Amino acid sequence: MFSQRIMQLKPYTPGEQPQDKKYIKLNTNENPYPPSPMVEKAIREFDVATLKLYPDPESNKLKQAIADFYGKKRENIFVGNGSDEILALAFYAFFDRNNGTLLYPYPSYSFYPVYCNFFNIEKKEIQTRPDFSIDIEDFLAEPNPSGLIFPNPNAPTAMGLAKPKIIELLERFPSDRVVIIDEAYVDFCDLGADDLIDRFENLLIIKTFSKSRSLAGMRLGYAIGSKKLISALNTAKNSFNSYPVDRIAEVAGVAAMNDKAYFQETNQKICKTRDYLANWLNSNGWEALESSANFIFARKPGISGQEIYQRLKDEGILVRYFNLDRINDFVRITIGTDAEIQALIDRLTDFK
Amino acid sequence: MFSQRIMQLKPYTPGEQPQDKKYIKLNTNENPYPPSPMVEKAIREFDVATLKLYPDPESNKLKQAIADFYGKKRENIFVGNGSDEILALAFYAFFDRNNGTLLYPYPSYSFYPVYCNFFNIEKKEIQTRPDFSIDIEDFLAEPNPSGLIFPNPNAPTAMGLAKPKIIELLERFPSDRVVIIDEAYVDFCDLGADDLIDRFENLLIIKTFSKSRSLAGMRLGYAIGSKKLISALNTAKNSFNSYPVDRIAEVAGVAAMNDKAYFQETNQKICKTRDYLANWLNSNGWEALESSANFIFARKPGISGQEIYQRLKDEGILVRYFNLDRINDFVRITIGTDAEIQALIDRLTDFK
Numbered sequence: 001m002f003s004q005r006i007m008q009l010k011p012y013t014p015g016e017q018p019q020d021k022k023y024i025k026l027n028t029n030e031n032p033y034p035p036s037p038m039v040e041k042a043i044r045e046f047d048v049a050t051l052k053l054y055p056d057p058e059s060n061k062l063k064q065a066i067a068d069f070y071g072k073k074r075e076n077i078f079v080g081n082g083s084d085e086i087l088a089l090a091f092y093a094f095f096d097r098n099n100g101t102l103l104y105p106y107p108s109y110s111f112y113p114v115y116c117n118f119f120n121i122e123k124k125e126i127q128t129r130p131d132f133s134i135d136i137e138d139f140l141a142e143p144n145p146s147g148l149i150f151p152n153p154n155a156p157t158a159m160g161l162a163k164p165k166i167i168e169l170l171e172r173f174p175s176d177r178v179v180i181i182d183e184a185y186v187d188f189c190d191l192g193a194d195d196l197i198d199r200f201e202n203l204l205i206i207k208t209f210s211k212s213r214s215l216a217g218m219r220l221g222y223a224i225g226s227k228k229l230i231s232a233l234n235t236a237k238n239s240f241n242s243y244p245v246d247r248i249a250e251v252a253g254v255a256a257m258n259d260k261a262y263f264q265e266t267n268q269k270i271c272k273t274r275d276y277l278a279n280w281l282n283s284n285g286w287e288a289l290e291s292s293a294n295f296i297f298a299r300k301p302g303i304s305g306q307e308i309y310q311r312l313k314d315e316g317i318l319v320r321y322f323n324l325d326r327i328n329d330f331v332r333i334t335i336g337t338d339a340e341i342q343a344l345i346d347r348l349t350d351f352k
Numbered sequence: 353m354f355s356q357r358i359m360q361l362k363p364y365t366p367g368e369q370p371q372d373k374k375y376i377k378l379n380t381n382e383n384p385y386p387p388s389p390m391v392e393k394a395i396r397e398f399d400v401a402t403l404k405l406y407p408d409p410e411s412n413k414l415k416q417a418i419a420d421f422y423g424k425k426r427e428n429i430f431v432g433n434g435s436d437e438i439l440a441l442a443f444y445a446f447f448d449r450n451n452g453t454l455l456y457p458y459p460s461y462s463f464y465p466v467y468c469n470f471f472n473i474e475k476k477e478i479q480t481r482p483d484f485s486i487d488i489e490d491f492l493a494e495p496n497p498s499g500l501i502f503p504n505p506n507a508p509t510a511m512g513l514a515k516p517k518i519i520e521l522l523e524r525f526p527s528d529r530v531v532i533i534d535e536a537y538v539d540f541c542d543l544g545a546d547d548l549i550d551r552f553e554n555l556l557i558i559k560t561f562s563k564s565r566s567l568a569g570m571r572l573g574y575a576i577g578s579k580k581l582i583s584a585l586n587t588a589k590n591s592f593n594s595y596p597v598d599r600i601a602e603v604a605g606v607a608a609m610n611d612k613a614y615f616q617e618t619n620q621k622i623c624k625t626r627d628y629l630a631n632w633l634n635s636n637g638w639e640a641l642e643s644s645a646n647f648i649f650a651r652k653p654g655i656s657g658q659e660i661y662q663r664l665k666d667e668g669i670l671v672r673y674f675n676l677d678r679i680n681d682f683v684r685i686t687i688g689t690d691a692e693i694q695a696l697i698d699r700l701t702d703f704k
Contacts, residue, residue, distance in 0.1 A: 001446070001528050001529065001530055001553075001554055001580070001581075002445060002446060002448075002584055003444065003445060003446055003447060003448035003450075003451070004448050004450050004451075005444060005445075005448065005471075006444065006445045006446075006584055006587055006588060009587050009588070009591045010591075011586075011587050011589075011590030011591045012590055012591065012594055013590075014406070014409050014594045014595070017405075017406055017407075017408055017409060019408060019412070025405070028406055030404055030405050030406065031404050032404070033404065034400065034401035034403070034404055035400060035401070035403050035404060039400060039403070040400040040401075043395075043398070043400050043600070044396075044400075046395070048386065048387060048391065048392040048395050048396075049386035049387070049392075050569060051386070051387050051391070051566065051567050051568070051569040051570050051604070052382055052383050052384070052385065052386055052387060052566040052567070052568060052569065053369075053377070053382050053568055053569050054366070054369055054380055054382065054562070054568040054569060055369075055568075055569050055571070056369055056371060057366050057369060060371070081433050081571075081593060081596060082593060082595060082596075084592075084593045084594060084595070085592070085593040085596075088592045088593060092355065092357060092358065093354060093355060093357075093358045094353070094354060094355055094358075095355060096354075096355035096356050096357065098355075098356050099355070099356075114591050115591070115592075117591065118588075118591040118592060119357075176353050177353065178353055201353075202353055210406070214403065214404040215403050215404070216403070216404060216405055216406040216407075217402060217403040217404065217405050217406060217407050217598060217599035217600075218403050218598050218599070218600070219407070219433075219595055219596070219597075219598040228353070229353075232354055232358055234363075235358055235361050235363050236358060236361070236470075237363075238363030238364055238365075238466075239361045239362075239363045239364065239466050239467070239469065239470040240436075240437070240440045240467075240470060241433060241434060241436045241437040241440060242364055242366045242436060243366070243434060243436070243571055244433060244434075244437075244571070245571075246433075246569060246570050246571040246598070246601060247569035247570070248395070248569075248570070248600050248601075249598060249600075252403070
């Protein structure tokens with residue numbers, strides 16, 4: 001009754017979204033602050049009667065707001081129902097076993113192998129160094145890439161790849177193979193590579209409103225790239241779902257993009273809380289990898305990630321652990337408000 | 353730079369969504385009435401601060417509201433970002449050239465061949481009869497189907513297939529091949545087949561909030577089927593995008609599903625206006641196919657569909673025509689309000 005494709009899928013498992021008990025929720029890298037007051041205003045003033053009409057299939061107002069923010073043209077912007085949807089369409093459009101092997105680091109975002117299975121793409125995971133850093137030489141040593149994708153900062157390690165290394169990678173990587181930088185967390189550091197899209201036609205940047213713009217519940221993502229790449233993404237989208245962004249999501253996205261002051265203020269607060277927590281952890285017997293994101297990847301020698309997760313859950317705090325090679329003694333801790341992080345520290349103080 | 357897949361795509365072209373001039377818009381089968389007042393209330397009362405959190409990836413509250421409406425279990429319901437997205441995932445999950453050839457009628461929804469190209473599915477269009485009716489014998493005569501999909505009522509003809517014929521088709525079609533009935537327009541007649549899902553495990557019904565619930569701008573669709581089919585759709589969804597339905601769409605969908613009185617009242621109004629227009633057309637030198645939907649497919653001997661479309665557009669009314677085999681002398685007219693349809697009739701009165 002089923003296609004052969006579906007028989008071999010291993011779907012992605014998102015982090016817990018408990019619908020019942022109230023937790024301090026530090027497990028899915030959401031923003032602890034609400035969306036901009038301008039988003040609230042846009043939704044309050046939205047004319048609900050217009051929902052009877054389809055949205056603009058091109059989401060041109062949203063694309064324009066994003067283009068303005070980054071100093072790009074609208075033709076350099078693609079939008080979708082969350083950055084996961086954009087990643088899926090990009091895997092479809094750019095990576096193909098007939099062209100070689102897709103490269104991505106390990107550990108990294110665990111949705112990448114899922115997309116490869118979904119679209120039958122040949123893949124190779126490139127191990128990060130023992131300290132979990134990415135070394136571009138390890139990508140460049142591979143003989144026949146169909147493309148490359150990596151998050152910057154990487155997930156779940158939170159570690160960033162420096163801008164000069166990104167430029168060197170793009171200069172030396174085959175110019176007829178697409179390089180995707182998944183910048184879901186880039187607004188919590190200064191490693192954004194969107195300024196490079198004019199120089200490298202094969203570079204696609206994928207970003208999201210879910211983290212730095214507090215809109216995980218609205219499902220909005222975007223991509224920045226050359227006209228050629230964006231045009232291919234449009235072809236894929238229009239063969240799958242013509243109208244992925246609804247009317248309310250579009251006005252919310254425009255408002256979030258326009259409120260630069262709120263965006264900067266909340267992100268700076270999160271970075272400050274992050275640095276405070278990292279400092280506390282490293283001074284109290286934990287090992288926290290250097291974070292450029294809104295989360296920290298940390299371990300305490302002698303305790304497994306699962307045990308830390310379970311003990312914190314029992315005390316009302318959700319973090320995430322991954323029962324995977326090399327990282328099963330870590331937990332990933334999302335940066336919450338100062339009060340939430342203080343509550344976490346209080347629990348961790350007597351952790352043995 | 354691109355995958356081989358994307359090189360051969362021919363994307364779907366949705367109907368015009370003019371962003372500038374004000375038209376009487378009878379071209380994309382939207383509902384002329386606003387969503388239920390309960391939808392307005394749900395959106396007005398929505399707590400915007402919660403948008404910082406991901407939605408429930410399972411959309412369980414929405415599934416429950418749909419299950420309650422149809423007297424089903426939640427495990428029989430799937431939801432997505434518009435019924436187009438659900439169609440795409442269903443094509444992926446159920447149809448495969450290794451299992452044979454997918455059948456669908458011609459003319460029909462022009463997104464079906466697009467999905468086939470997108471997922472490399474072998475297809476065969478089965479011509480409707482000269483009067484555009486579907487004859488189930490034409491499907492049953494095909495030797496090696498991988499599955500079958502047809503809209504009921506069909507689009508763009510608006511013609512319905514009678515319930516006894518649907519039952520006979522399901523009884524005689526291979527029980528290990530999926531049959532999808534695309535019921536986007538079924539709420540404007542009484543041909544719904546959702547009561548058959550317990551009897552036929554291979555039957556999937558796909559429906560939308562866009563037409564009969566006035567929520568085209570919100571992007572919400574759903575499917576009803578056996579636990580086995582719904583489970584396969586979940587696997588596909590969780591390999592593509594874990595959270596297709598945003599938080600506001602979910603509460604809007606629940607409210608729309610719960611307001612049965614408004615749903616019935618607006619649909620009855622539309623059916624009444626439709627029957628009035630059909631009667632006028634058939635009494636004034638036009639030929640309108642018998643409609644079970646919220647639109648009418650009609651022609652006037654001696655004028656091409658494109659000419660009718662252009663002359664009406666010049667006068668401020670948008671309808672849709674299709675430059676396709678057998679139907680290029682028709683236009684598809686969405687049922688508007690009584691005033692909009694009267695304005696159309698006024699223009700058509702002196703059509704030569």
